[in-house]
Amino acid sequence: MISMSSLGRVLIAASFAVGAFATQSLADTPKRHIVVTAVEPKGGANVEKEPFPAPLPEGGGYVLKKPDDTGRWEVAVYVFEPRQIFVDEGDEVTLEFVGINGASHPTTIEAYGQSFELKRGQVHKVTFTADKPGRHSIVCSAHLPTMVSELIVAPKK
Template sequence: MTKIYVWSRKKLYATSGAAILLLAAVVFAVKPTVEAFEQIDKQVEERVIHMVTGEFKTTTKDGKVIEAYRWDPGTIVVKEGDQVTLNIWGVNGNEHPFYIEGMDVKGVVTKGNETTVSFHASQTGIYRLICQTHADRAHHGPMIGYIVVEPR
């Protein structure tokens, strides 16, 4: 014998309505919001970059000594919004007073010591790390590094 269930219109609407409310509650409880994705996308990464001061030195055939000072690595790439710390170890050269063009960052690296500076990479672009002692060829430079801030 087969049983036939007959639902009244009122019972059908009530059950359907309850099912829709339950489904909506589950979807909204589990589904991440657009704001949540935006917050994840804007999360700041803390970057610690280790650098050294370096020197290239040679003698030409006529006995002239040629020197050039460099930052190593010479180019650093970070993302917009990153909090960046540069730990710069003074290997060659007695003193390297420097600044980062376009930022309020400056310091001095001395031989045998580590100098630490931090900044927030708030805007995309290419920023030059410039040693004031070795600003041009006449002073064994230019000793310029590049900080590339890419869009996130």
């Protein structure tokens, strides 16, 4: 038989335990902070060494500059770096976009209702809970088809 006073002590101990657990689980929510840069890897050569190539596929993401007065031509693509971002379901995710190359990137993360213009020299942060397992696209509509990264949310086990 449990006396009222000992039952009270058990209830108080139990409520402390629940409180401690709740506090701990909140603090344990993984926070992910990932920097995503808008960049333009570039290469080039002189026509004397490498002939000017055939046209690239359609889209603002590809840049092919014809030979200049010296015979040098250049090729570039606009991309987000990294191309794939891995998080776990339930993570609190902050993506910190930084505009480095290109004046403007109209960017959309449709799965998380995010749409913004990333400009060169600026930072744009988006924060959300990764509650949708699967593969989601991060798209710059000005530089398709190359400026698309994948946000991969691994489901909870």
